[in-house]
Amino acid sequence: MASFETLQLSPEILKSIQEMGFESTTAIQAQAIPIALTGQDLIGQAQTGTGKTVAFSIPVVEAIDPRDQKLEALILTPTRELCIQVAEEIARVGAVKGVKVLAVYGGQDIQRQIRALRNKPNVIVSTPGRLMDHMNRKTVRLQDIKMVVLDEADEMLDMGFVEDIETILSACPAERQTLLFSATMKMGVQRIAKKFMRDFTVITVKQSEVTVPTIEQVYYEVSENHKLDALTRLLDIQNPELAIVFGRTKRRVDELTNALKTRGYLADGLHGDLSQRQRDSVMAKFREGELEVLVATDVAARGIDISGVTHVYNFDIPQDIDSYVHRIGRTGRAGKSGIAATFVTAREVPHLHQIERITKRKIQRLPLPTLAEAKLSKQRIAMEQLLDACQQDSLNGFKGLAEELLEQQDSLLLVSAAIKLLIKGTNEIPIKLTAEQPIRIKKPAYQSGNRRPNKPNGGYSQQHTRRGRTSHR
Numbered sequence: 001m002a003s004f005e006t007l008q009l010s011p012e013i014l015k016s017i018q019e020m021g022f023e024s025t026t027a028i029q030a031q032a033i034p035i036a037l038t039g040q041d042l043i044g045q046a047q048t049g050t051g052k053t054v055a056f057s058i059p060v061v062e063a064i065d066p067r068d069q070k071l072e073a074l075i076l077t078p079t080r081e082l083c084i085q086v087a088e089e090i091a092r093v094g095a096v097k098g099v100k101v102l103a104v105y106g107g108q109d110i111q112r113q114i115r116a117l118r119n120k121p122n123v124i125v126s127t128p129g130r131l132m133d134h135m136n137r138k139t140v141r142l143q144d145i146k147m148v149v150l151d152e153a154d155e156m157l158d159m160g161f162v163e164d165i166e167t168i169l170s171a172c173p174a175e176r177q178t179l180l181f182s183a184t185m186k187m188g189v190q191r192i193a194k195k196f197m198r199d200f201t202v203i204t205v206k207q208s209e210v211t212v213p214t215i216e217q218v219y220y221e222v223s224e225n226h227k228l229d230a231l232t233r234l235l236d237i238q239n240p241e242l243a244i245v246f247g248r249t250k251r252r253v254d255e256l257t258n259a260l261k262t263r264g265y266l267a268d269g270l271h272g273d274l275s276q277r278q279r280d281s282v283m284a285k286f287r288e289g290e291l292e293v294l295v296a297t298d299v300a301a302r303g304i305d306i307s308g309v310t311h312v313y314n315f316d317i318p319q320d321i322d323s324y325v326h327r328i329g330r331t332g333r334a335g336k337s338g339i340a341a342t343f344v345t346a347r348e349v350p351h352l353h354q355i356e357r358i359t360k361r362k363i364q365r366l367p368l369p370t371l372a373e374a375k376l377s378k379q380r381i382a383m384e385q386l387l388d389a390c391q392q393d394s395l396n397g398f399k400g401l402a403e404e405l406l407e408q409q410d411s412l413l414l415v416s417a418a419i420k421l422l423i424k425g426t427n428e429i430p431i432k433l434t435a436e437q438p439i440r441i442k443k444p445a446y447q448s449g450n451r452r453p454n455k456p457n458g459g460y461s462q463q464h465t466r467r468g469r470t471s472h473r
Contacts, residue, residue: 002030008037012097013058020092021248023272024299026051026320028205033058036179041200043193044181047358050205051320053089056149056179061094063147063177064122073123074142074172075149076165078156080105080127081350086151087125099123104140106130114139128156128164135171145172153182153189162188169196215332217363219342219352227343228259230368231313234341235265235293237369239381240311242286245295246327248316256315257295267293270300298323301330314342317351321358386418 002025004017025033028046035042036059046052060073075090077083087103094101102121104113106129113130117139124131124140134140148169150156156165169178169192178197182189193200222230231245245260247253250271257269268282268291279300285291287306298318309331318324324342331338342363344352356363389395405414 007033007058009058010062010097013061013093016061016093016096017054017058018249019095021252021316022054022319023249023297026055026322028052028203029055029058031203031205032056032179035201035203036177037062039177041178041197042180043185043197043200043202044179044205045183045185045203046181046205047183047321050322052181053086053151054093054319056151056181057086057090057093059179060090060123060147060149061097061099064094064097064099066094066098066100066122068144069120069122070144071121071124071140071142072144073147073149074131074145074168075123075125075151076128076131076156076168077125077151078127078159078161080107082152083125083127085350087123090123090125094123101125104130104134110134128161128168131168132164135168142168142171143173145176147177147179148172150178150180150182150192153180153192154184154186157186157188157192162192165192166195215328216337216339217328217342217361218339218366219344219363220366220368221346221349222343222368224345227315228256230343231315232260232263232265233369233371234313236381237373238311238339240292240339242289242291242306242309243293243311243313244301244309244327244330245293245313245315246301246318247295247297248318250297252316253295253297253300260293260295265293266291267295270294270296272297272299274300298327301327306330310338312338312340314340317342317344317348321355324355325359386415 004014004022004025007025009017028044028050029052032042032044032052032055036056044052044055046055056075060075064072075086077086083103083105087101090099091101093099100119100121101123102113102116102119102125104117104124104126106127110130110133113134114137117134126134131140135142150165156162178200180189180193180197180200220230220234235243245256247256250273253269253271257267260267268285270279270282274282282291282294283306286294295315312328312331314324314327318327328338328340331340342352352363
């Protein structure tokens with residue numbers, strides 16, 4: 001893994017990458033981008049889900065000058081779904097630079113595409129068959145193409161596009177740069193490479209072995225601005241001993257950490273901007289159970305090996321499969337079981353299905369718990385807290401007060417009031433944040449400046465302190 005800052009990218013690209021939330025490169029990105037930036041032809045053998053779209057999107061955008069208002073880059077994909085996905089990714093990479101991208105695929109009204117082509121896109125992402133239609137109509141001309149990318153080349157050949165691909169490549173300028181990405185190097189792919197590519201370099205990135213048999217993997221489809229509520233509702237109900245929450249960026253980690261703290265959770269953040277001393281302090285508290293939730297970026301969490309982590313929450317879905325496998329592997333250590341939950345927006349569901357295909361594991365979709373279920377869980381925890389407190393030896397000093405109260409009120413009423421105090425509600429207030437989307441947090445029931453109520457001692461270890469602060473969310 002390497003930082004994007006080490007790749008000598010333009011300020012516009014670096015800003016786009018930062019806004020996209022990518023903290024470090026994947027293996028294919030670290031190897032392919034420097035070579036592609038030199039203008040050399042390249043073959044990248046890598047599976048879907050390794051981050052290869054960004055690996056070719058960055059060189060494509062770097063090679064384009066939007067002021068020329070010419071079609072300078074062409075990306076061919078086998079399916080309309082991948083066509084749309086790649087176009088969206090290139091648009092995000094080129095957003096700051098002002099690069100115009102158009103997806104062209106079968107099944108969409110061709111007249112609409114013709115009208116869009118009049119806006120002179122800099123990049124076209126297309127399926128081969130539909131691009132051939134436009135070439136025959138002369139609504140797409142390839143004389144100014146500087147770069148061609150064949151994405152999922154083996155799949156395009158398997159689908160019978162070999163003649164279309166040869167026709168398209170023959171119509172492009174001979175001095176163009178060609179990048180080819182394929183999961184396999186079948187004979188058809190090799191023939192295309194030998195015929196249409198010059199002095200190419202081959203990069204091979206193997207998918208990491210996926211061994212997560214003891215981890216229960218689930219996901220929740222939730223909109224971006226409801227993720228925090230979803231997370232805290234799960235924390236309340238699942239009541240994990242130790243949990244790691246993964247965020248996409250350092251800023252995301254800071255804001256999520258602050259939001260959780262404001263809601264009363266014992267949380268702290270871990271990311272690359274922390275000094276080694278700060279990092280060691282956070283990890284020490286997490287190991288000792290002084291924290292119940294660790295919020296971290298992928299880079300910062302590398303090498304974390306702590307037993308007792310029962311839950312991992314992917315607040316933001318990772319960009320590549322390796323990161324996903326690494327994240328969920330922080331739980332289920334030493335043969336123990338663990339739960340890995342991922343929050344995805346509707347647009348991210350196809351990416352999650354790619355993770356399923358490559359890991360060969362079904363990720364179960366679950367409905368978010370209802371507010372009623374969360375309330376019942378809080379009641380259960382409060383009851384457990386009271387029952388556990390009954391086992392303590394330090395209650396003698398309170399028995400006189402209890403007898404006095406029992407003389408004034410019914411015992412059932414007193415216990416009900418005690419439970420109510422432990423699970424009393426909170427007032428929701430919006431706080432403006434600078435992350436990808438606003439995160440709504442709740443103001444604790446106790447007033448700022450006051451100390452939080454003491455948690456019960458006795459049979460409770462520090463990593464069970466959640467029950468002691470349930471009433472202050």
